[in-house]
Amino acid sequence: MLEIKDLRTRVGGREVLGGLNLTVNKGEVHAIMGPNGSGKSTLAYTLAGRPGYDVTGGSVTYRGNDLLALAPEERAQEGVFLGFQYPVEIPGVNNVYLLKAALNAARKHRGLPEVDAFEFLTLVREKMKVMQMDEAFLSRGVNEGFSGGEKKRNEILQMLVLEPSLALLDETDSGLDIDALKVVANGVNTLRSSERSIVLVTHYQRLLDYIKPDYVHVLARGRIIKSGGPDLARELEARGYDWVIAEAA
Amino acid sequence: MSALPSNRDENWKYANLRALARVRFDDTAVPSAQDVSTLAETLPDLPQGNARVVLVDGHLAAGVSPPTRGVHFGSTPQDIATLESSSGSGQAADRYFAMLNQRHAPGTLSIEVPSGAELDLELWLAATRIGHPSVRIRLGEGARLRLAERVVATPAAAALASNLHLTIDCEANARLELTRVQMFTAAHQHIETLDLRLGKAAECYLTQITSGGHSSRSSSFVTHSGGASRLHWNVAMLARQTQVHDVYVRIAHDANEAHTVQRFRGIGMERSRLAFNGHMQVAAGTRDVRTEQSLKGLLAGGEAEIDLRPQLEIHADAVQAAHGATLGKLDADMLFYLLSRGIPPAQAESLLKWAFISDVLRHVPTQAVRRQVEVLLADLLPGSASARAEVA
Numbered sequence: 001m002l003e004i005k006d007l008r009t010r011v012g013g014r015e016v017l018g019g020l021n022l023t024v025n026k027g028e029v030h031a032i033m034g035p036n037g038s039g040k041s042t043l044a045y046t047l048a049g050r051p052g053y054d055v056t057g058g059s060v061t062y063r064g065n066d067l068l069a070l071a072p073e074e075r076a077q078e079g080v081f082l083g084f085q086y087p088v089e090i091p092g093v094n095n096v097y098l099l100k101a102a103l104n105a106a107r108k109h110r111g112l113p114e115v116d117a118f119e120f121l122t123l124v125r126e127k128m129k130v131m132q133m134d135e136a137f138l139s140r141g142v143n144e145g146f147s148g149g150e151k152k153r154n155e156i157l158q159m160l161v162l163e164p165s166l167a168l169l170d171e172t173d174s175g176l177d178i179d180a181l182k183v184v185a186n187g188v189n190t191l192r193s194s195e196r197s198i199v200l201v202t203h204y205q206r207l208l209d210y211i212k213p214d215y216v217h218v219l220a221r222g223r224i225i226k227s228g229g230p231d232l233a234r235e236l237e238a239r240g241y242d243w244v245i246a247e248a249a
Numbered sequence: 250m251s252a253l254p255s256n257r258d259e260n261w262k263y264a265n266l267r268a269l270a271r272v273r274f275d276d277t278a279v280p281s282a283q284d285v286s287t288l289a290e291t292l293p294d295l296p297q298g299n300a301r302v303v304l305v306d307g308h309l310a311a312g313v314s315p316p317t318r319g320v321h322f323g324s325t326p327q328d329i330a331t332l333e334s335s336s337g338s339g340q341a342a343d344r345y346f347a348m349l350n351q352r353h354a355p356g357t358l359s360i361e362v363p364s365g366a367e368l369d370l371e372l373w374l375a376a377t378r379i380g381h382p383s384v385r386i387r388l389g390e391g392a393r394l395r396l397a398e399r400v401v402a403t404p405a406a407a408a409l410a411s412n413l414h415l416t417i418d419c420e421a422n423a424r425l426e427l428t429r430v431q432m433f434t435a436a437h438q439h440i441e442t443l444d445l446r447l448g449k450a451a452e453c454y455l456t457q458i459t460s461g462g463h464s465s466r467s468s469s470f471v472t473h474s475g476g477a478s479r480l481h482w483n484v485a486m487l488a489r490q491t492q493v494h495d496v497y498v499r500i501a502h503d504a505n506e507a508h509t510v511q512r513f514r515g516i517g518m519e520r521s522r523l524a525f526n527g528h529m530q531v532a533a534g535t536r537d538v539r540t541e542q543s544l545k546g547l548l549a550g551g552e553a554e555i556d557l558r559p560q561l562e563i564h565a566d567a568v569q570a571a572h573g574a575t576l577g578k579l580d581a582d583m584l585f586y587l588l589s590r591g592i593p594p595a596q597a598e599s600l601l602k603w604a605f606i607s608d609v610l611r612h613v614p615t616q617a618v619r620r621q622v623e624v625l626l627a628d629l630l631p632g633s634a635s636a637r638a639e640v641a
Contacts, residue, residue: 048589051581076591084589088582092604092611101600102590109591141604142586158590 001026001063001197002047002166008057009039009046009222016042018222019058024166027194031208031233032201034219035241040201041085043219044170048082049075062166076102077109079165083155083172085201090142095154098142099124099161106162127160130190132183148175156187167191167198173207185210205237218244254342261342263524263556265438265464265493272410272438276379277353280305284377284403289313291401292373296617303373306380306411308355319361319368343468343497347442350414354383360396364389364420376402376411376437385416388423388451395426397618402434409434413441419451421475427455428618430625433462442468449475449504456613457484458606458622460629464493471500473507473538482511485609487602487629488521489550499528502538513544514606517553524556529572533564542572547605549579549598599630 002024009017016039024030034040046053047060049072060067067075076082090098104114115123128135131153143151152172159167169188173181188198188211200211208216208230216232217224220241225248226232236244253270254261285305292313295301300317303310309322362368366389374382388394402409419425433439439462447453459465471480486494500509515523529540546555557574579601587597603626610626613619 050585050589071594072585072588073591073593073597076589082589084586088580088586090583090586090601090604092607093587093600097600098587098590098592101592101596105591105593105596162590 001028002067002199003061004058005060006058007043007046007060008055009042010054010056011042011052015056016222017046020219020223022217022224024197024199026197027192028214029192029198029200029211031213031216032199032219032224033203033216033233033236038219039222040219041170042222044082044168044199044201047075047168048072048080073105076162077106079106081159081162081164081167083152083159083167083169085171085174087143087151087155089144089146091144093142094139095142096124096138099158102158103161124161127157130160131157131187133157149177149180152176152184153180153187156184160187160191163191163196165196167196168201169198170201171203172200173202173204181207182210205233208233220245220248252342252345254345258342260468260497260526261466261495263493263522263526264466264495265522268438268464268493269440269466272379272408274349274379274381274410274412275353277306277355277381278378279355280308280310280377285310285312287403288375288377288401295371296369299369299371301371301373302358302360303375304358304380304382304384305375306377307353307382308380309358310375317368317370319363319366320359320370322356322358324356343470344442346412346440346466346468347414347444350381350383350412350442353412354381354414357383357385360384360386360394362386362388362392362394362423365391367393369395370397372396372398374398374400374411374413376400376409378408379410381412381414383414386418386425388417388419388425390420391422392420393424395615395618396428397621398427398429400431400433400439402437409437411437411439413439415441416444417453418446419448419453419478421449421451423448424452425454426614427453428613428615428622429455429457429459430622431457431459431462431465432625433460433465435461435463437462439465441466443470445469445471447471447473447475447478447480447507450477451475452479454481454612454614455483456609456622458486458609458626459484459494460487462492462494465495467496467498469496469498471498473500473502473504473509476504477506478504478508480507480509481612482509483609483612484513484525485606486513486515486523486525487518487606488516488523488553489518491520493522495522495524497526497528499530500540501530501532502535502540503532505535506537507535508539510541511543512609512612513557514547514609515545515555515557516547516549516602516605517555519550520552521550522554522556524558526558526560528560529562529570531561531563531565531568531570535565536567538565538567539569540571542570544572544574545605545608546576547579547602548576549602603630
């Protein structure tokens with residue numbers, strides 16, 4: 001699904017990713033953990049094509065093609081979804097419109113006709129039930145006045161509607177209380193399948209209690225310095241990152 | 250009669266006066282039957298219960314204006330001297346085009362809504378060449394008027410200019426919902442002078458959408474005269490190519506507890522120029538006046554220019570006055586968010602422009618009118634309005 005080789009990214013003139021390697025196969029869930037400033041969000045933004053995140057070296061192959069050659073919207077249409085750590089508010093653009101426009105853009109890219117209004121609303125309502133969201137959210141501006149938890153639910157709602165092949169979830173658990181965390185995790189688990197892959201960026205083990213990863217990686221100073229199974233996350237929770245960094249030095 | 254304003258006149262600094270100076274405002278003519286007939290074919294069906302009146306180059310098009318009680322067209326021009334004394338004279342240059350209208354208008358459309366009565370009216374201002382439409386509206390005590398004003402023009406005309414003078418007088422407790430949609434054709438030059446007086450506890454909700462044309466200049470003079478009156482003044486303007494749109498609004502708060510909310514949202518694309526000069530005055534001796542002013546410009550073109558001027562002139566102590574003016578480009582974070590959802594760049598930019606002016610649209614008090622405006626804007630911001638309306 002995704003093969004990252006020796007990826008180097010500069011942000012604001014500073015190298016943040018310094019030769020990152022990662023392979024994610026179909027159906028796998030990978031958790032990326034690491035201390036603040038290690039490059040976790042930069043990895044997510046680089047893969048999504050955010051302007052200002054300049055790739056200076058390496059390659060990223062997604063489903064056999066060069067991901068870095070694609071514009072941000074093309075990456076999304078190809079099935080890459082970024083769940084933002086801090087989703088922006090866009091007053092004046094309502095959620096339902098964004099969802100429909102995004103879904104139709106992806107369908108058009110695949111040569112499919114636009115979804116009709118009835119079919120679309122049926123789909124959205126079904127996904128909103130999973131996310132335990134009130135339908136009133138649909139007519140509100142994108143994330144406008146949403147609490148932190150509502151924004152995260154909205155991100156996952158979008159993901160469920162768009163059904164991406166590769167989901168990059170950047171600290172989806174931050175700002176969530178335990179009940180909201182369960183709902184969000186349930187939403188993510190709903191999407192799991194043998195055809196999809198998920199990369200979770202997180203600080204905490206608690207998310208991984210609900211979304212069981214196949215692999216856990218530690219990112220420090222722009223590189224993955226240790227990889228392991230779910231037990232690695234528990235060990236990091238108990239011991240912190242210093243020992244891993246020391247081990248890798 | 251005063252002289253044509255110049256760019257040295259403070260309130261006309263950004264107006265496209267060079268272009269206006271070339272217009273032969275005295276070159277008026279009665280519109281041909283053919284013009285009126287062509288225009289009639291473009292008018293949409295009239296909603297049940299509504300009334301319609303159509304002026305073509307300032308002349309009443311009786312054939313497409315069904316008789317409506319309280320609405321009549323007379324040959325008497327508006328009395329500028331009386332208007333000046335009731336609305337405050339302002340600078341002499343500000344009255345130039347109103348006086349020109351008085352001189353050349355073929356008559357005045359009078360709309361009277363008696364005390365306690367209600368009226369829904371469409372007012373179509375059509376332009377086929379040079380015209381001076383003159384409209385006087387009076388709302389009696391407790392009267393209510395929902396007025397939808399639309400500009401329509403002959404697309405092929407080489408020289409199109411309209412010089413509108415609109416006078417509105419709202420008596421105590423009257424309520425006016427005025428929605429103005431000005432989508433000009435390419436050659437159109439539009440000048441307007443608006444005088445509005447609000448009596449005690451009167452309410453006015455004005456929403457204006459302006460787009461297209463060669464250039465436009467709007468001068469408005471509002472007076473809160475009766476106390477506890479309320480004004481919502483919402484304007485959205487979109488300019489592209491080399492269009493110039495310039496607005497001056499002076500709102501005089503001459504009575505206690507007057508309240509004004511003013512919003513301007515302007516989008517300048519390509520090499521266009523937009524200017525909004527909002528001048529709030531609070532008279533000495535008044536108390537508990539409130540004014541809120543929010544002016545925002547979006548520069549969406551490399552060479553576009555937007556000038557925003559919030560002005561407060563306060564001569565009283567017990568006043569709440571808030572004002573803000575911001576100018577910027579499309580928000581990069583918002584744009585990336587939309588792109589990351591697969592929305593193509595042109596559509597994403599249109600959506601953000603839509604979002605920018607929706608601040609004004611959401612304040613159109615009547616939902617049906619708001620929907621009409623959204624549909625009209627679909628052509629200007631492709632991929633946003635029509636789809637939004639479709640799923641709403």
